[in-house]
Amino acid sequence: MLSVAQSTESGLKESFGTNAVQDFLIGIKPEFVPAWAIPLTAIGVGMGIVLAIVALLTMFSTWLERKVSGHIQCRYGPMRVGWHGWLQPLADGVKLLLKEDLVPLGADRVLFVMAPALVLASLLGAMAAFPLTGAFYFANFELGIFMILAMTSTTTIGVVMAGWSSNSKWSLYGAMREAAQVVAYEIPLGISLLVPIMVAGSFNLIEVSNGQGGGFGIFNWYIWPWVNPFMLPAFLLFFVAILAETKRAPFDLPEAESELVAGFMTEYSGIRWSFFFMEEYAAMFLYCAVGSFFFFGGFESPLSSLAEGMAGTGSVLHQLAQGATIILKGFAGIFLMMWLRWTLPRVRIDQVMTMGYKYLTPLALVCVLGAGVWEALIAPLWR
Amino acid sequence: MSTTDTYEPSIAQSKGELLDSGEREYMLDVRTQDMEVNMGPQHPATHGVMRVLIRCDGELVTGAQPHLGYLHRCAEKIGENVEWLQYLPYTDRYDYLAAMNNNLGYSMAVEALMGIEIPRRAMMLRTICAELNRIGSHLIAIGTYGLDIGAITPFLYMFREREWMMALFEKICGARLTYSYIRIGGVFNDAPPGWLSEVEAFCDTFEVKWKEYYDLLMQNHIFVQRTANIGVISREMALDFGLTGPMLRGSNIDWDLRRDTPYELYDEIWKDKAFEIPLASGEKGTLGDTWDRAWVRVMEMMESIKIVRWCLDKVEPGPIIAEIPKTLRIPPGEAYVGIENPRGELGHYVVSDGGKIAVRCRVRGPSFANLAVLEELMPGTLLADAIAIIGSTDIVVGETDR
Amino acid sequence: MDFQVIYDRIRSIKAPGVIGCDEPREPNPEDKKDKGRFGDSFVLVEPERLPEFLECVRDDALLKFELMADLSATDPSKDDENLWINVQLLSLTHKHRLAVKCFLPKANPVMPTSAPVHRGAQWAERECGEMYGITFEGHPDPRNILLPEDWIGAPMRKDYEYPEEYHGISCK
Numbered sequence: 001m002l003s004v005a006q007s008t009e010s011g012l013k014e015s016f017g018t019n020a021v022q023d024f025l026i027g028i029k030p031e032f033v034p035a036w037a038i039p040l041t042a043i044g045v046g047m048g049i050v051l052a053i054v055a056l057l058t059m060f061s062t063w064l065e066r067k068v069s070g071h072i073q074c075r076y077g078p079m080r081v082g083w084h085g086w087l088q089p090l091a092d093g094v095k096l097l098l099k100e101d102l103v104p105l106g107a108d109r110v111l112f113v114m115a116p117a118l119v120l121a122s123l124l125g126a127m128a129a130f131p132l133t134g135a136f137y138f139a140n141f142e143l144g145i146f147m148i149l150a151m152t153s154t155t156t157i158g159v160v161m162a163g164w165s166s167n168s169k170w171s172l173y174g175a176m177r178e179a180a181q182v183v184a185y186e187i188p189l190g191i192s193l194l195v196p197i198m199v200a201g202s203f204n205l206i207e208v209s210n211g212q213g214g215g216f217g218i219f220n221w222y223i224w225p226w227v228n229p230f231m232l233p234a235f236l237l238f239f240v241a242i243l244a245e246t247k248r249a250p251f252d253l254p255e256a257e258s259e260l261v262a263g264f265m266t267e268y269s270g271i272r273w274s275f276f277f278m279e280e281y282a283a284m285f286l287y288c289a290v291g292s293f294f295f296f297g298g299f300e301s302p303l304s305s306l307a308e309g310m311a312g313t314g315s316v317l318h319q320l321a322q323g324a325t326i327i328l329k330g331f332a333g334i335f336l337m338m339w340l341r342w343t344l345p346r347v348r349i350d351q352v353m354t355m356g357y358k359y360l361t362p363l364a365l366v367c368v369l370g371a372g373v374w375e376a377l378i379a380p381l382w383r
Numbered sequence: 384m385s386t387t388d389t390y391e392p393s394i395a396q397s398k399g400e401l402l403d404s405g406e407r408e409y410m411l412d413v414r415t416q417d418m419e420v421n422m423g424p425q426h427p428a429t430h431g432v433m434r435v436l437i438r439c440d441g442e443l444v445t446g447a448q449p450h451l452g453y454l455h456r457c458a459e460k461i462g463e464n465v466e467w468l469q470y471l472p473y474t475d476r477y478d479y480l481a482a483m484n485n486n487l488g489y490s491m492a493v494e495a496l497m498g499i500e501i502p503r504r505a506m507m508l509r510t511i512c513a514e515l516n517r518i519g520s521h522l523i524a525i526g527t528y529g530l531d532i533g534a535i536t537p538f539l540y541m542f543r544e545r546e547w548m549m550a551l552f553e554k555i556c557g558a559r560l561t562y563s564y565i566r567i568g569g570v571f572n573d574a575p576p577g578w579l580s581e582v583e584a585f586c587d588t589f590e591v592k593w594k595e596y597y598d599l600l601m602q603n604h605i606f607v608q609r610t611a612n613i614g615v616i617s618r619e620m621a622l623d624f625g626l627t628g629p630m631l632r633g634s635n636i637d638w639d640l641r642r643d644t645p646y647e648l649y650d651e652i653w654k655d656k657a658f659e660i661p662l663a664s665g666e667k668g669t670l671g672d673t674w675d676r677a678w679v680r681v682m683e684m685m686e687s688i689k690i691v692r693w694c695l696d697k698v699e700p701g702p703i704i705a706e707i708p709k710t711l712r713i714p715p716g717e718a719y720v721g722i723e724n725p726r727g728e729l730g731h732y733v734v735s736d737g738g739k740i741a742v743r744c745r746v747r748g749p750s751f752a753n754l755a756v757l758e759e760l761m762p763g764t765l766l767a768d769a770i771a772i773i774g775s776t777d778i779v780v781g782e783t784d785r
Numbered sequence: 786m787d788f789q790v791i792y793d794r795i796r797s798i799k800a801p802g803v804i805g806c807d808e809p810r811e812p813n814p815e816d817k818k819d820k821g822r823f824g825d826s827f828v829l830v831e832p833e834r835l836p837e838f839l840e841c842v843r844d845d846a847l848l849k850f851e852l853m854a855d856l857s858a859t860d861p862s863k864d865d866e867n868l869w870i871n872v873q874l875l876s877l878t879h880k881h882r883l884a885v886k887c888f889l890p891k892a893n894p895v896m897p898t899s900a901p902v903h904r905g906a907q908w909a910e911r912e913c914g915e916m917y918g919i920t921f922e923g924h925p926d927p928r929n930i931l932l933p934e935d936w937i938g939a940p941m942r943k944d945y946e947y948p949e950e951y952h953g954i955s956c957k
Contacts, residue, residue: 073539169420173442173766249533250605253767345605346533348767349442452931459916460941496824622851622877625905636877643880716809716824719873719884721854730855732871737820742862747855747873755908784931 046138050127054282059089061281061334068338099270104167107267111165116268116275119158123279126151126286131206132326133319134299144205145197148290149190152245152283156182159254162276163264174263177349178254181244184356185251189241191364195234195371196222196294205290209298217305221297228379230371235295237364242287242337244352246280249341253349281334288333289326301325417445420766424453430527430773431780435757437769444769447761449754454784462744467493467711468567470744475561477748478782480523481725483509483516483552486565488722489744491646492731493567495718497707504701505569506647511582511694512552512564514687518589519548520725521680521687524777528677529600531774532609537600544592547585554578567711569704583695586688593685601674601681610677611668614760614772621671624759625752628727629683629777633663633676640723648694657693658686673775680725680777712739726750726777748782786847786881788826794848795828800841802834807886827884832870832896835887839902842874842883850874850883856899856909858889858917863943866891868917872899889919898924916941 063078063086070077078085103112129147131137141147156179163175199222200208212220223231244251255263265276292298299322307321347355422435432453438446458473465473474489475482487509494501501509522545526538549559555574556564564570600606616626616634631638639660641649652658661682663675715737721730727749734743753776761769786794792806806828812821830838842850855873870887889896898921899906910921911930918939921927929936938945947956 069535073536074543075539169418173420252533342536344534345529345603345609346767347605348609348765350765351608452929452933455931457940463943498823620904623904625853625903625909627852627854638877643877644882714823715820716822717827717871718824719855719871719882721873721875721882728854728875730873732855732857732873734859734861736862743859745855745857745859745871747857751908751912752905755905 047124047128050124050138053132054124054127054278057285058278058281059093060331061285062089062092062277064331064334065281065338068335069342072339072342093274096270096274101272102267102269104267106167108165108167111161112267113272115158115162115165116272116279117158118161119155119279120275122151122154122158123282123286125154127282129205130286130289133322134206134209135314135319136323137206140206141204143203145193145203145208145290145294148286149186149193152286153182153186155279155283159264162268166264166267168267171264171266174254174266178247178264180349181247181251181254181352181356184353185241185244185360188237188356188360188364189245191361191368192234192237192241193290193294194368195228195230198368198371198375199228199231200294205293205298209293209300212297212300213305217297217300217302221295221300223295228371228374230367230374231295233363234367234371235291237360237367238291238295239336240360242284242291243340244356246283246287246337248280248284248337250344250347251352252341253346253352284334284337285330288337289330291333292326292329296329297325298329299325301329422769430778431783433754433778433780433783435769435773437761437766439766442765442767444761444764444766447757447769449757451754451780451784454780456785458785459744459746462741464740466739467713467741470741471566472561472563474746475563476781477746477785478520478724478726478729478750478779479560480779481516481520482560482562483512483565484520484722484724484729486563487513487647488720488724488729488731489733490565490567491722492718492720492733493711493713495720496713496716496733496735497567498714499568499705499707501569501647501705502702504573504699505703505705507694507698508555508570508574508703509565510648510652511691511698512555512562512570514690514694515548515551515582515585517687517725518684519545521684522548524680524725525596525600525677528771528774528777529606531770532606534600534603534606537596540592540599541596544589547588551578551581551585554581566704568707569702571704573703579695579698582691586692586695589688590685593681593688597681601678607667607674609767610672610674610771610775612672613764613768614673614775615669616671616756616760618671620756620759624756626727626756627749627752628724629676629679630727630753630756632661632679634671635662635664637662640721640728644721646720646722652690652693655693658689661686673771676775676777683725710739712737713741717743721747724749726779726782727753729782746785748785750776750778750780750782751785754778754783786879788883791848791881791883792826792828794845795842798841798845798848800845801837802831803838804829804831825884827871827886830885830887832887832889835870835872835885836897836899836902838885839872839874839899843902847879848876848883849878850876852877853899853903853905853909854882856906856913858913858919858941860917860941860943868894868919870896870913870919894919895922896920897922900924915939918942 066088067077067085078088081087081091103109126148128138129141129144131140159178160175163171196208197203200211202208212222214220222228223235225232247254255265265273268276304318304321304325307318311317417438417440420437420439422437424432424434434450434453436448436450437444458477461473462470471486471489474485478485522541526541529537552562553559555578556562556572564572616630618634618636621631621634621636637660642653642660645653661679663670663679665671665675666678667674713735715735717732717734719730719732721728728747729749730747732743732745732747733741736742756776757773760772764772788808795803806826808826809822809824813819839853842848852875853872854875857871859869859871861869867888867890870889872885874883874885887896894917896919898910900910907924907926908930910924911927913919914921914927915929915932916939928934932940937948950956
């Protein structure tokens with residue numbers, strides 16, 4: 001479907017992964033359609049696929065959240081809508097679409113409407129850099145992780161817009177806390193990712209994943225101490241940072257239910273609220289998947305190395321195995337985040353900031369320093 | 384609190400100092416305005432309909448003013464218009480989480496005026512129900528406190544135990560929340576067969592679960608960080624405000640009405656050394672902080688289980704209500720009886736002129752007195768701590784407002 | 786301590802404003818009308834000297850009534866010309882209680898506030914004041930606490946007439 005193959009028609013094709021779609025469209029292009037319409041259509045199709053993937057991820061994540069929270073709390077969760085409630089997200093989506101479109105009196109209407117769209121758009125931009133398999137992606141950026149981190153940071157603008165434009169002091173509190181928290185935890189997030197980037201030598205997600213190949217798909221993962229002993233601390237810092245970035249407990253003060261009703265999302269209802277929700281779950285998946293790419297092998301797993309051995313690199317079976325692997329790893333991370341949410345209480349905002357600036361950032365720097373020393377001096381001895 | 388403060392930027396009045404270079408330096412005097420946030424009648428963390436007007440400078444609270452009266456149902460005025468026994472369902476409804484204790488307080492105040500003796504089995508059943516209800520009330524207090532802090536799961540675990548307790552009460556009196564079970568003279572219904580062994584089974588299971596709650600919530604590092612050193616109540620402050628119950632014991636003030644002014648069977652139980660009074664000792668952080676008060680409530684649940692077990696051991700068949708006429712005419716006089724509610728001292732002051740209807744039926748609700756301390760504790764804390772402090776006072780707005 | 790012992794101590798330290806005391810008594814067999822009085826004993830104090838009395842019994846070493854459990858008012862009947870102020874005191878050190886009563890004339894329901902002595906009296910007096918129409922002089926914050934700010938009348942009085950409506954809501 002989408003492949004890495006280059007086509008000679010247009011210079012744009014080398015940078016976009018939608019080449020096959022473009023080839024197909026060029027083949028069927030009627031006379032009156034100009035040449036520049038082809039890449040645009042291809043991009044549109046790609047974005048549609050990304051949006052569909054995000055929507056599916058969100059649907060499944062909401063079901064998973066309700067079941068996980070239910071079982072942790074000694075109850076079942078949704079059971080009626082489909083087998084064990086798996087159609088519940090569908091029912092919720094229908095309900096949200098049918099809700100009244102409410103904009104509070106006195107709210108800044110333009111910003112109020114724009115905020116959830118901006119938040120989701122930033123996330124879709126980040127998902128554009130996320131490869132689902134070795135050959136199925138919207139775009140293969142050389143600076144893949146850079147693009148993802150940058151785009152997910154822009155969701156903060158949307159959150160602050162939401163909090164401010166709601167014309168409610170409680171929403172403003174949530175927005176301010178969110179801005180402070182996200183900015184504080186961007187630093188350890190980026191710095192802790194430098195450790196695997198140093199080992200891999202590349203920002204490109206697919207190259208990082210390929211670098212962890214071999215060893216039955218499991219023994220070359222970067223997390224193991226024999227690759228670099230600073231990887232495990234870096235991963236722990238990364239995990240805490242992504243909990244804060246996605247506003248999940250114990251860092252869910254911006255949307256603290258029992259204090260601020262729903263924080264910056266208080267005044268939102270219906271489909272607008274579901275945009276925020278989609279952003280939260282898609283961001284959770286994205287960050288967990290990024291973590292899997294850099295620390296836990298990405299596409300590499302016993303399943304995918306078996307498929308590669310059986311059918312060859314780049315084959316359909318291999319790609320299916322890769323896709324299954326990354327999705328499973330992403331959801332394992334999501335499960336861990338949900339587990340933490342329903343176990344731990346909330347950390348207060350000043351404690352969050354103290355932890356971010358005073359403890360995590362210096363620790364991250366120490367990890368990078370140590371990892372650099374290891375890579376430069378000790379690792380070449382046996383690699 | 385007036386909300387009509389106008390914001391006057393002081394740019395025009397900035398001082399211009401003459402520097403060495405001959406230029407004038409203008410300092411921009413930036414003034415920010417404190418924000419007044421309304422933790423309104425509808426809020427997940429105010430434990431009922433109560434409004435707290437908080438003035439805050441960013442996240443720092445600089446002033447707090449509780450506004451009550453949203454749940455005022457004129458209970459005291461109604462007490463002057465209905466007959467003695469008809470007032471009993473109204474007593475259920477002020478502290479609806481500990482309804483048995485409310486019934487007990489009112490019945491004891493009227494019985495003090497009547498001067499009758501309650502049969503022993505009635506006293507046993509009263510004590511069992513009051514202590515079970517104390518456990519139920521503390522379960523909600525700690526569960527919702529965890530919920531305010533952000534730990535959602537212990538709340539659901541505690542409600543599982545509370546469901547069992549409410550099922551027990553449903554078997555004995557038919558109601559799950561507002562019982563009207565403890566009546567003037569005794570109790571109105573005997574325990575159905577098998578009820579007492581079910582209570583024993585509840586005690587056995589609860590002891591195991593209690594340990595779970597203690598480890599899951601009280602020892603959780605994040606919970607400790609959120610609640611230690613917050614809302615410290617000193618001894619002088621506690622006595623000045625008239626605080627009672629876990630608010631006192633959380634500041635290591637040794638006072639429990641069950642032991643110090645004993646009523647019903649508590650002097651016997653105390654003599655048998657069946658229970659202790661847990662006193663906080665400032666284990667995590669300062670003495671008298673919110674963690675200490677939560678700790679006192681958790682420990683008190685275990686002590687209530689011990690009292691229930693003592694009663695189960697000693698209960699014998701017998702009459703369950705004293706001989707009282709159908710239309711009660713209470714002899715003239717006045718009496719004040721204070722009992723140990725889960726929240727503090729619940730006092731009933733009844734005045735009678737010899738008739739069918741009370742002259743005065745004053746209810747001293749512990750939550751009313753406990754809430755006053757908020758005006759003193761909240762300034763100087765962060766907004767998230769303010770929520771924790773409200774939760775630690777364990778108020779029920781039905782009792783604050785009556 | 787027993788009530789008589791407490792009362793003797795109060796008299797001996799010359800606590801300000803003490804008028805007398807009242808104890809329960811059995812009904813008089815000769816007088817059919819006298820049904821007696823049951824319940825608690827109380828100390829009768831002048832309302833103008835109540836704060837001084839409370840301070841005195843709070844600070845005395847043998848009495849030590851540090852905790853004020855309750856301050857409330859009673860309207861005994863329509864015909865009675867006085868309101869009662871009832872104060873319930875509690876001593877943690879000596880484990881005894883005391884009931885204090887003041888007779889406040891309905892014609893002039895003004896008395897000094899006990900808030901400086903016991904901080905807990907502040908809210909109790911607010912409630913008492915709004916419900917019975919009593920003014921506590923020197924109270925730091927005499928707003929209505931349970932009733933709305935613009936409520937007219939003292940609801941707990943026996944001769945109180947309910948208003949027809951309040952802000953458009955019918956009260957009948």
